[in-house]
Amino acid sequence: xxxxxxxxxxxxxxxxxxxxxxxxxxxxxxxxxEVKKLPTLRGRxxxxxxxxxxxxxxxxxxxxxxxxxADVINFSAKGSSVSKGESLKDTALTLEAMGSDAIVVRxxxxxxxxxxxxxxxxxxxxxxxxxxxxxxxxxxDAYTIRRRLGxxxxxxVAIVGDVLHSRVARSNIGLLHTLGAEVTVVAPPTLLxxxxxxxxxxxxxxxxxxxxxxxxxxxxRVQAERMNASFFPSAREYSRRYGLDARRxxxxxxxxxxxxxxxMNRGMEIAAEVADSVRSTIVEQVGNGxxxxxxVLYLLLGGNEPA
Amino acid sequence: xxxxxxxxxxxGGDPADILIKNGRIAAIGESLSSTSAEVVDAAGLIxxxxxxxxxxxxxxxxxxDAETVETGSRAAALGGFTAVHAMANTDPVAxxxxxxxxxxxxxxxxxxxxxxxxxxxxxxxxxxxLAELGAMADSAARVRVFSDDGSCVSDPALMRRALxxxxxxxxxxAQHAEEPRLTAGAQMHEGNRSAxxxxxxxxxxxxxxxxxxxxxxxxxxxxxxxxxxxSTAGSVEILRWAxxxxxxxxxxxxxxxxxxxDACAESYDPVFKVNPPLRTDDDVAALRAGLxxxxxxxxxxxxxxxxxxxxxxxxxxxxxxxLGLEQALSVVVETMVETGLLDWQGVADRxxxxxxxxxxxxxxxxxxxxxxxxxxxxxxxxxxxxxxPATLASRSRNSPYAGRELPGRVVATFLRGVPTVLDGxxxx
Amino acid sequence: xxxxxxxxxxxxxxxxxxxxxxxLLSSADVARVVDRMAHQLIERAAASDxxxxxxxxxxxxxxxxxxxxxxxxxxxxxxxxxxxxxxxDVGIVDITLYRDDLRLRGVRALEPTVLPDGGIDDRLxxxxxxxxxxxxxxxxxxxxxxxxxxxxxxxxxxxxxxxHRELPIRADFVGKNVPTSRSQQVRVHLAETDGADEVLxxxxxxx
Numbered sequence: 021x022x023x024x025x026x027x028x029x030x031x032x033x034x035x036x037x038x039x040x041x042x043x044x045x046x047x048x049x050x051x052x053x054e055v056k057k058l059p060t061l062r063g064r065x066x067x068x069x070x071x072x073x074x075x076x077x078x079x080x081x082x083x084x085x086x087x088x089x090a091d092v093i094n095f096s097a098k099g100s101s102v103s104k105g106e107s108l109k110d111t112a113l114t115l116e117a118m119g120s121d122a123i124v125v126r127x128x129x130x131x132x133x134x135x136x137x138x139x140x141x142x143x144x145x146x147x148x149x150x151x152x153x154x155x156x157x158x159x160x161d162a163y164t165i166r167r168r169l170g171x172x173x174x175x176x177v178a179i180v181g182d183v184l185h186s187r188v189a190r191s192n193i194g195l196l197h198t199l200g201a202e203v204t205v206v207a208p209p210t211l212l213x214x215x216x217x218x219x220x221x222x223x224x225x226x227x228x229x230x231x232x233x234x235x236x237x238x239x240x241r242v243q244a245e246r247m248n249a250s251f252f253p254s255a256r257e258y259s260r261r262y263g264l265d266a267r268r269x270x271x272x273x274x275x276x277x278x279x280x281x282x283x284m285n286r287g288m289e290i291a292a293e294v295a296d297s298v299r300s301t302i303v304e305q306v307g308n309g310x311x312x313x314x315x316v317l318y319l320l321l322g323g324n325e326p327a
Numbered sequence: 328x329x330x331x332x333x334x335x336x337x338x339g340g341d342p343a344d345i346l347i348k349n350g351r352i353a354a355i356g357e358s359l360s361s362t363s364a365e366v367v368d369a370a371g372l373i374x375x376x377x378x379x380x381x382x383x384x385x386x387x388x389x390x391x392d393a394e395t396v397e398t399g400s401r402a403a404a405l406g407g408f409t410a411v412h413a414m415a416n417t418d419p420v421a422x423x424x425x426x427x428x429x430x431x432x433x434x435x436x437x438x439x440x441x442x443x444x445x446x447x448x449x450x451x452x453x454x455x456x457l458a459e460l461g462a463m464a465d466s467a468a469r470v471r472v473f474s475d476d477g478s479c480v481s482d483p484a485l486m487r488r489a490l491x492x493x494x495x496x497x498x499x500x501a502q503h504a505e506e507p508r509l510t511a512g513a514q515m516h517e518g519n520r521s522a523x524x525x526x527x528x529x530x531x532x533x534x535x536x537x538x539x540x541x542x543x544x545x546x547x548x549x550x551x552x553x554x555x556x557x558s559t560a561g562s563v564e565i566l567r568w569a570x571x572x573x574x575x576x577x578x579x580x581x582x583x584x585x586x587x588x589d590a591c592a593e594s595y596d597p598v599f600k601v602n603p604p605l606r607t608d609d610d611v612a613a614l615r616a617g618l619x620x621x622x623x624x625x626x627x628x629x630x631x632x633x634x635x636x637x638x639x640x641x642x643x644x645x646x647x648x649x650l651g652l653e654q655a656l657s658v659v660v661e662t663m664v665e666t667g668l669l670d671w672q673g674v675a676d677r678x679x680x681x682x683x684x685x686x687x688x689x690x691x692x693x694x695x696x697x698x699x700x701x702x703x704x705x706x707x708x709x710x711x712x713x714x715x716p717a718t719l720a721s722r723s724r725n726s727p728y729a730g731r732e733l734p735g736r737v738v739a740t741f742l743r744g745v746p747t748v749l750d751g752x753x754x755x
Numbered sequence: 756x757x758x759x760x761x762x763x764x765x766x767x768x769x770x771x772x773x774x775x776x777x778x779l780l781s782s783a784d785v786a787r788v789v790d791r792m793a794h795q796l797i798e799r800a801a802a803s804d805x806x807x808x809x810x811x812x813x814x815x816x817x818x819x820x821x822x823x824x825x826x827x828x829x830x831x832x833x834x835x836x837x838x839x840x841x842x843x844d845v846g847i848v849d850i851t852l853y854r855d856d857l858r859l860r861g862v863r864a865l866e867p868t869v870l871p872d873g874g875i876d877d878r879l880x881x882x883x884x885x886x887x888x889x890x891x892x893x894x895x896x897x898x899x900x901x902x903x904x905x906x907x908x909x910x911x912x913x914x915x916x917x918x919h920r921e922l923p924i925r926a927d928f929v930g931k932n933v934p935t936s937r938s939q940q941v942r943v944h945l946a947e948t949d950g951a952d953e954v955l956x957x958x959x960x961x962x
Contacts, residue, residue, distance in 0.1 A: 021862070038864060045865035049849065055902045060852040088852075109639050129641035130514075130525040131595030138596075150643070152525030190525060214530070215522030318852070322862035 021319050024137045024144040027153040028194030036198055040163050042315035043308070050087075050311075061090035064321050067120040069111070069136075070147070071097040071127040076282065076306070077147050081124045081156075084313035090321070093120070108132060109139050116140045122321055125149070130187075143320040151185045157281055158191035160312040162199055164301050165236055167308070168277050173200035178230045179221075180206040180262060181240030181289050182251075184213050188281045189240055193221055206230050208262065210251045211242075227262055231271040238279045239264055242289045255288055265291040269299065277301050329353075330744070331361050335369035335705055337695045339671035345374060347701040350744035354697055367749075369705050372738055375675050377409025377702035378656065379682040379691050381472065381501070381579055382555060382627035384648065385411075385442070387433060388426070389418025394632035394722045396430060399652070400439035401720040402630070404747035406652040407704035407737040408440050410683070410691045411630075415447040416477040422447035422458035424466040431468035439747045439755070443686060446470040448489050448500060452478045457489060464496040471687040474501035476555055477602075479537060481507050486541060490550035497687055499577075501553040502541055504562070505603065509533035514643055516589040516604040524592060526642065529604045531559040538562050542569035542576050553685055554578040556629050558603040560613030567622045577685050579627035580614050582651055582658035583727055587611075591727070597638050597645030598725050601631070604647075618677060619668040625682040628655045632723030650726045653719055657733035660708060665734065690743070701744035707736045720753060779933060780954035785914070785945075788930035789827075792912060793834035795928050796881065803879060803908065809841045814879045814907070818846040820896050821866040823885040826947035827914060831883060844871035848882075848903065853895035868899070875904040881928070885943035887913040890924035915954055917941045 021038070022030050031039065050056050066085040068078050078094065085092045095115065106114075108127075115123060122143040125133045130150030137144040148154040166172050177196055183189045183205050196203050197220040204222040205212065216223055224230050231237065242262075244255045252258045259265075264278065272278075278290075278299045286292045295302060332345040337355065344359035345352060380403065386394035396413070403411045413430050415421035421430060427444035434442020446463035450456055452475045463470040473493055480486045480502060489500050510533045515521050517528020538554055542565065545552035557563065557578045569576050583601060588608055591599035599605060617623040631648025638645050659678065663669040669677065683692025693699040714728040740748040747754055780788065796817075797810060804811030812835065819828030825847045832843040849866040871878075882896050893911060900909060912928035917935045935941060935956060942955040 042865050045849070045867060046852070049852070049865070049868045053902065057902070058852040059898060060854075060857065107636060107639065108641055127641065129643040131643075132641045134595040135641060150525055151527075187525060190523070213522035214517050214528060215519035218519035218522065319862050322857045 023320065024133075025155050025316055025320060026133050026137060026144065026146045028155050028158055028191045028198065030155070031195065031198060033198050036159070036162070036195060039159055039312065039315050039319060040166060042319060043163055043311040046314050046318075047311045057087055057089060059089045060318055061085070061088040061321055064090045064121045065119055066090045066092050066122045066124060066317065066321075067115050068092065068094045068147075069115065069123050069125045070095070071125070071132070072148070074126050074148065077126060080306070080309045081145075081147060081313050083310050084317055087310070088314055088317055090317065108135060112136050112139045116142060122317065145316060145320065148187055150187065152187050153191040153194075154187040155191045155195070156309070156313055156316055157188050158195040159316065160305055160309040161192055161238065161279060161281070162195055163308050163312050164279065164305050165201075165277070168301060169235060169275070172196070175201045175235045176204070176233055177201050177236040177238060178204045178206055178234040179238045179240065180227060180264070182211045182242045182246065183207050183216070183240065184211045186240045192238065193219055204230050204234070206262070208252055208258070211246070227268065228271065231268055232273070234272065235276050236279060237264060237272065237276065239290050241281070241283065241285060244285070244288060259288055263289050263291065264294050266293050269294050269297065272299070279305060281305070328745070329361065329364035330367055330741070330746070331359060331364040332367045332369045332374070332705065335372050335374040337374045338675060339373050342370070345695070345703070347741065347744045350701055352695065352697055352699050352701050355695065367705075367739060369738070371707070371709070372705040373671060373708055374695060375407070375671065375704050375706060376679040376693060376695055377691065377704055377740060377742065378407045378678045379686065379688060380408050380411040380628050380630070380652065380655070381553070381625055381682045381686060382476070382581075382629045383411040383413055383652065384416070384629070384631045385413045385430070386632055387417065388429065390634070392722070393634045393637075396433035396442055397437040397439070398720060398722040399630070399632070400434060400437040400442060401753045402650075402652040404439040404740050404742070404753055405720050405737060405751075406654070407656050407706065407740050408652065409702040409740065409742045410441040410443055410688055411652070412443045412445050412472055412686055414476050415445045415474060416452055420447050420451050421445065422450050422452070424459065424462040424468075427463050427468040427470050428466050439753065440742060441688075441691065443472075443688065444468045444470055445472045445474050445476070445501070448473045448475045448480050449485065454478060454480055454482055454485065457485070457492065460489075460493055460498065461496065464498060471496070471498050472501050472553070472685070473498055474503065474555065476501065476503045479503050479505040479507060481537070483540060483544065487544050487548060490545055490552060491548045494550050499551040499553045499685060501555050502537065503555050504534045504537035504541070506533040506536050509536070513604070514600070515592045516606050518589065518607060520589045520592060524595070526592065529602075531561055531606070531610075534559055534603055535561040535565055538565050542566070542574050545576055546572065546574040549575070551575045551577070556581050556584065556603055556627070557614065557617070557623055558584050558606050558610065560610045563613045563617035563622055566617070570622060577624040577681070578622070579625040579682070580618055580623045581629045582626060582655045583629075583649055584614055585611065585618070585626070585662040586658050587727060592642075595642050597640060597642050598649065598727050598729070600642060600645050600647050601629075601649050602647035615662060615666070615668055618663065619673070624677065625685065626655060626659055626678050627682065628652050632721050633725050634723065638725045648725070650719065650721050650723060653721065654714060654726065654728050654733060656706065656737060657735040658728070660735040661733055664708070701741050703741050704737055705739040707738050708734065710734070710736050712736065777955075778953040779956050780931060782952040785952040785954065788914065789830050790834055792928050792930055793831055793838055796831065796835055796912070797839050799910075799927070800879065810839065811879065812839060812841040812843055814877070816844045816846055816871055816875055816878045816880050818848050818875070818880050818882050818900070820882060820884045820892060821847060821849055823943055823945050823948055824883045825866075826945050827885060828883040831912065846870045846875070848896055848899050850892060850895040850899050853898045855891060855895070868903070870903060875900065875906045877905070877907045879908050879910070880906040881910045881912050883912045885914050885945075886941050887911070887916045887924075887926050887929075888919055888941075890920045890922035893924050894922055914943055915941055
């Protein structure tokens, strides 16, 4: 493992598999236990440095660190020195001077975790940066797929929605490709980046054509406000062409699953009966997130480079 | 003080001595001697006319923490320049005779290069109504180049009027070609890398569309147009087409667009953030070819100093721009001379002669010949050195070449016979 | 969960390769030592629970510490069964997440932790490891056990005790005491993990 986890490309196939295997062992070790706490990272300090509100991601990382007995400091940019104009660099150096071993950072600017990693000696974990990446989300998604379907190699994954603005999509595409899955992105052309042709994915504009061939459908959050910048004409038209409703769900294979990184816009990209169906892994993904983040923190902080 | 430069190679040709008297070149020939002149040993050095930059940000008035006319002038002299055009996007904006005269006077006081102010096209660079272009032209600063650089004159009707109006005093509008509606929030070249890095793309078409429009307008009204910092292969094609049709259009390319690509953005280090953005390998190749065949007339630095806090930040928060004056000639040697695309005459043409003509500067861009003003530089083209931003004369440190080895070292620069640089050091 | 542990074998595996010359314990020695430890386990279990029908063995759980403690626990269980006719539960407790030397030794892949159905509450747990040295692995295993349940009693069985304890820990069952210097390396090889049974003592680091 590298010292930081900034993007999916930081993980080769062996590393990514190690994270998933470790998460599985942690899950298994903690299953059915009353004491869900391990002493592994006692005396280590993990800082959650969040420049964007994201309660669910922060809580997931916080729980992961606490279950490994690390000390956790939550540093929210709001109401802190950051809102008084302190730079990212000064904040990073301050946190490091206070003895942080790892910084988990969420930031609205793509690449902010890369900059941070440049300035600090400890580990940096990207908890979502702008429209760039969200690697632990991709790891928990891969973990969820592997648990449900038993494998990742050759699994056909359709990623549907606002790929252009989605850090979840970028991380998933990179990681799933590393792990041997076959990814198709489905979106209106306005919500795919120029340059998508260089990605290791198939591109489709037709959801109905893709669904029967998919083992996994990953729905992305689509902000209705995007229609104000003419990415699509109206929420209704978007939903009609790219939303996953009961009729479309019936096109899926019997064993296919439906994923969503949350938070969902019910009625926009996903219908309530789909989100609440047995195919849906949405609640499971949240639980798996803690195990995967424990695995990441353990592997980054547990020690030095393995010999 | 008179100077006798011994053994220099004018335009890279055979060694000759150059005698400078009273600010002019008195003689060029073999084995010159003079009892009154100080001898400068220039054995093996290449002599070129002093460089002229059409595009420099000196930041004064307003951001003296990033650069001043004096520090920028020193950086320019060390880069072999004898004249620089100071861009108008200062604070206050150089959109009145008062501001351009202030900048011009600061340049005179520094005395290291001729600082030639550029006037804003529109009041406050806001793109709404014309600034008093005639007053700036008539001022002591004698403004001939007008630009809203940093912003595009995007309103086509306003651009047409500006092109027409400056004909009265042989001025030229230097357009920052960027269709703003296509570049809202743009961070880097739009392509494969922006897609992966999650940075909002700056499409090549946003530059090309404006250039296409403006060459048509310039042709229609019979005015001169200059295009700033051309960055795409498509722009070179449009310029080639327009020149073929007889449009009076000239264009410049920056050193960084001749050398660097959008691959630099992968570090997310904002030292590589610039506007227009670094493009692809194909664009770099087209720009070099365009400069070599004359479609692009000039190299201009777009020297853009920024304070540390404006660059040591997240990419999106950082200000665009990079230093250029002190490394411009080295980059041209690396990208154009060592590749065989330009000879030394060509370098003199693109970095001195043509920019001086475009800016209507008298006394600059003149040949190395007896009777001409003694504006010249001596270059050691044989050495290579690693760029260390800490050693730069600029007040800022945002050099994209930090840590990179580049060829060539300016050993001396003369401004009207007075050395501004000797032994590679500024004389004041 | 015990079902996921390999079924116990009744005979120790036959060594496929002859022991290295200079081995401290040969393949035959290892088998003899394991047999003796199995007998001691039976005696001690009976003593600890005199009233119980099968000599206290029903409450016994042999819990191996990976890597080599796990096959060792299975072998001991197989020999106990061979000598007493009673099946003994076997488990594995991975101690990786309980180690206090992660900073020094770096991260490693985790092994599964497997406990018998019904857990370890009120059972007689015998931790099984290959070599007892500083005692830190055993301390980590004790911490792990504490999070997994509340055994009636915990004992320790090791194939080799090489001394140099750094913690107040001693083994209840020792296959062989081997005085060593700190510069020496003690290597236990088992057929299941290394292809052959033998115990080696070497000078310096083995890489």
